[in-house]
Amino acid sequence: MKKTITKAFLTTIPVMMGYIVLGIAFGMLLESKGFGVFYSFIMSVFIYAGSMQFVAIDLLATSASFLSGIMMTLLINARHIVYGLSMIQKFKKMGQLKPYMIFSLTDETYSLLVSPIPENVDEKKYMFFISFFDQCYWILGSVLGSLIGAVIQINTTGMDFAMTALFVVIVLEQFLSCEKHFYTYFGFGMSLISLFLFGANQFIIPSLLGMIFGLLLIYKGGYKNV
Amino acid sequence: MYEIILIFLIAIVTLLTRAIPFLFFKDKTNQFIEFLGNVLPYTIMPMLVVYCLKSVDILHGNHGLCEIIAVGSVIILHLWKRNTLISVFSGTLIYMLCVQVLFI
Numbered sequence: 213m214k215k216t217i218t219k220a221f222l223t224t225i226p227v228m229m230g231y232i233v234l235g236i237a238f239g240m241l242l243e244s245k246g247f248g249v250f251y252s253f254i255m256s257v258f259i260y261a262g263s264m265q266f267v268a269i270d271l272l273a274t275s276a277s278f279l280s281g282i283m284m285t286l287l288i289n290a291r292h293i294v295y296g297l298s299m300i301q302k303f304k305k306m307g308q309l310k311p312y313m314i315f316s317l318t319d320e321t322y323s324l325l326v327s328p329i330p331e332n333v334d335e336k337k338y339m340f341f342i343s344f345f346d347q348c349y350w351i352l353g354s355v356l357g358s359l360i361g362a363v364i365q366i367n368t369t370g371m372d373f374a375m376t377a378l379f380v381v382i383v384l385e386q387f388l389s390c391e392k393h394f395y396t397y398f399g400f401g402m403s404l405i406s407l408f409l410f411g412a413n414q415f416i417i418p419s420l421l422g423m424i425f426g427l428l429l430i431y432k433g434g435y436k437n438v
Numbered sequence: 439m440y441e442i443i444l445i446f447l448i449a450i451v452t453l454l455t456r457a458i459p460f461l462f463f464k465d466k467t468n469q470f471i472e473f474l475g476n477v478l479p480y481t482i483m484p485m486l487v488v489y490c491l492k493s494v495d496i497l498h499g500n501h502g503l504c505e506i507i508a509v510g511s512v513i514i515l516h517l518w519k520r521n522t523l524i525s526v527f528s529g530t531l532i533y534m535l536c537v538q539v540l541f542i
Contacts, residue, residue, distance in 0.1 A: 226526040251441065258449040268448055272441055281444050285451040292452075294482065296459030298475045303460070310460075317456050319486055326479035370504075370534035376490035377512045377529035381522050383483045384513060390480075399481030403488040412492040416485070423481050424474070431473050 216333040220341035223327075227320045228349045230375040235353015237372070238265055242358060245273040249358035256354040260316060260347055264288050265354075287417070294420050295322045302339070309340045316343040318350075320375065323382050328389070402426065500541050508533035 239252045247269075255265050264285060271281050295317055302325065306313050317325075324342050329335055387396055406419035463471050491509075494502040512529035519525065 222523075225523055229526070229530065247441070251445070254442075255445055259445065259452055261452045264448065264452060268445070271444060271448075275440065276444070278444060278447055281447055282451050285448050286455065289452050289455040292455040293458050294478060296456060297463070297471060298478045298482075300459060300463055300471065301475055314456050314460055315453055323483060323486065326483075370537040371530060373508060373533040374526055374530045376487065376505075377508070377526040377533075378522070379483060379487045379490060380509055380512045380529075381516050381525050383487055384516050385522075386480055386483060395477050395480035396484055399484035400488065402481065403485040407488055407492060415492065416489065419485055423478070423485075427474060427477060427481070428470070431470055 213334065213337065216337045217341055219330050219333050220338050221345060223324055223330075224342055224345045224349070226374055226378040226381075227324065227346050230320065230372060230378065231346065231349035232353040232356070233371040233374070234262060235350050235355075236357035238262075238269075239354040239357020239359070241266070242269050242272075242354075245269055247272060249355055252354040252358040253351065256347075256351040260350065261289055261292075261318060262350070291319075291416050291420055292317065294424070295319075298322075298326060306336060306339070309336065313340065313343055316347050318346065320378070321346045323379060327382060327385065398426065399423065504533055504536035504541060507536055 235256065238256075239249070242252050242255075243249075251272075255268065259265055259268065267284055267288060268281075270276075271284065276284075296314070299313075299317065299322075303310050303313050321343050324346070325339060329338060383396065387393055402422045403415065403419045406415040406422060409415075410418050491502075491505055494505050496502045508529050511532050512525050515528055516522075516525040
């Protein structure tokens with residue numbers, strides 16, 4: 213049990229760096245719009261979705277309508293639908309912890325959960341603690357941001373690169389762990405094409421739709437090897 | 439009260455986007471969904487890398503030099519040491535030095 217928790221903690225360290233820094237940025241920004249620690253706490257506990265929470269600051273500050281809040285959330289978080297598809301099998305064995313696993317499936321947690329699980333650990337607890345630790349870092353970061361962000365000045369510029377570095381490492385590990393690299397190239401190709409066509413702010417949804425459609429064609433064509 | 443309701447709505451809709459696949463494909467064993475479950479991690483992770491680097495402007499400013507140097511360092515370090523923590527820590531440090539010291 214102790215070993216499982218330790219392993220899970222070590223796995224989450226890169227996310228800890230990213231989440232605490234991003235969380236502080238979130239808390240500070242929210243504070244600057246006149247919403248204090250109570251708001252950053254309940255948002256990070258109940259919403260728990262990084263990019264959406266940043267958008268929510270704007271929504272709150274501009275007193276946006278409930279309908280536009282719902283629409284924005286659907287658009288920004290639509291990618292979660294696709295993440296869940298990879299987790300249906302993995303979460304089947306989670307038992308009572310399954311609802312929490314579904315609730316807490318962020319980009320970063322997803323990236324850790326699809327990575328190989330170390331040997332000699334309790335798989336269920338290992339996965340749960342990854343999700344749980346990640347949310348703790350995010351809550352800690354946002355509360356810290358609200359409390360001390362305005363008082364102490366630290367130059368954290370660039371620290372959020374930890375997230376990028378983590379994703380690069382995971383892609384590299386995926387690349388090294390299998391013979392055929394078609395799906396990696398396909399993922400890069402599809403996202404770069406949609407980035408080029410639709411621009412930085414709205415390329416995610418077209419790129420996900422393109423992937424699903426492309427994979428459907430590949431599946432129908434009988435090419436299934438990873 | 440408005441703020442609390444808005445936050446509550448965002449929370450509910452976010453949870454909904456996360457729960458949809460589990461509600462709709464709960465017990466069915468659809469082969470295509472299973473196929474997607476296997477291959478999507480390989481196509482989504484590259485997309486997240488692109489997402490992190492989406493704002494890099496290679497035509498203006500530093501031409502994404504810091505990003506190129508830092509991502510390059512992460513790849514080289516990782517191929518050499520094969521240790522996620524070393525790669526992520528060093529890459530982040532190199533990037534911070536680059537954006538804070540080299541190019542202000």
